Amino acid sequence: MADDNWQGLELAEDAPQRRPRRPLHEEAADRLRDMILEGELAPGDRIVEQSLCDRLGLSRTPLREAIKTLTAEGLIILQPNRGATVASLSLEDIEDTFRVIGVLEALAGEQACGRVQDDDIAEIRVLHYQMALHRTRGERLDYFKLNQRIHERIVELSGNKVLMETHQRLGGCIRRYRFAANLATERWDQAIREHEEMLDALDARDGKRLAEILRRHLDNKRTAAESATATERGEPGG
């Protein structure tokens, strides 16, 4: 019907990446994940299978499989016979998640120090100064995205695949709150200073120090996120 993105040229052997055709349940899982991460589906929203099927243009079978995937990832809560809802984190959940991500990134920094090449560091440095530029221009979203990329890059540099997966999974669950942590402008300067410390430690290949900085950094981010979301949730103190 509306979506004719059927990549249906019969002879097109290998497109950019060879995918004879992507299963609908994977496509649906990605789409659903995006919808949740981008806020198109808000925490607590009910997910009615049939209506979502209509929106996505598929049948219930692959959608239900996608829902199982997202449920295992923690983005959806599934109650037997009563449907699915977008997971909604309590303040405690957010706090817990930040703490776990904190030690994960600390481990990442530690492992990364034993493997980074100079050009890896140079690459991060470029990202850092781009981020700093966005800060001076007050471009919040760009700043946020580069911030995320720097953290992701450090985790990648650890070379620890399990760490990467776990980090990405938990990061997705609190994506919006990480963003909230950057709402307060005065937080930006502190964050940039901390990032510069991180670069120093990386340069020196000082794993222990980098680990400590990262964990402290995440701890500060957690605090910032909590005060930001507290006001968002209607708390008086700000």
Add this chain to the structure above:
Amino acid sequence: MADDNWQGLELAEDAPQRRPRRPLHEEAADRLRDMILEGELAPGDRIVEQSLCDRLGLSRTPLREAIKTLTAEGLIILQPNRGATVASLSLEDIEDTFRVIGVLEALAGEQACGRVQDDDIAEIRVLHYQMALHRTRGERLDYFKLNQRIHERIVELSGNKVLMETHQRLGGCIRRYRFAANLATERWDQAIREHEEMLDALDARDGKRLAEILRRHLDNKRTAAESATATERGEPGG
């Protein structure tokens, strides 16, 4: 009519778990998880949907949903149009996982120190001495199970739900290798000493020290597991 207890009356409070009926896809996921964890399905084994359906006595729809769940948990690898196989971890994967679990348990110990009650510690102490008893008797499986329970208990005592979930998930993936770590009998004594150190740190509510002990403990376990699985995989050097 077998109208057992059709819930619909406010007969006081429901039992701890009220379940009019458990969905088959959940049941299947649990069953499959057990089969993998217990080795009934070995790493690398192909999972053919129809034959498993016959074994479990259900249709493909709920089984496929269960497979999606286990895939997201990392216990199954799913290749589009080519079926599912039980995940098989490389030595590097195992190493990576142990490192992540190490920092997770370290965090758990740290958080636990701020919350434990004396009777919690007493409970762990009981488990510890039961474990020590199994050691003197050479009862490997019982020793292993109590060992696991002690670690789980510490993670629970952290009160961090995200930490608990993540820990359990990763723990499942390398369950067999943790067991392998205990194959060498000389490792037992070292492990017991480390556990006693942990009890001391808990008594003193010394979070930093407990964290360090736990991480070192896991690091030793990783080393032991690696040499054990190396021989199992046919390596010459032990």
Add this chain to the structure above:
DNA sequence: TGATTCAATTTTGCATACAATCGCGGGCCG
């Protein structure tokens, strides 16, 4: 007015049917 019952509707759970794809083995041609 307010609580309760019960039927109609909606929604979820599962099985089955059908389509698409893969893997393999035989036949064909060089």
Add this chain to the structure above:
DNA sequence: CGGCCCGCGATTGTATGCAAAATTGAATCA
């Protein structure tokens, strides 16, 4: 003898139908 093509069985992917359970809402009774 070796490589390629094709078709057939096995297996995965998706759609649909039906039954079970929950939700809704209106009618009933205290």
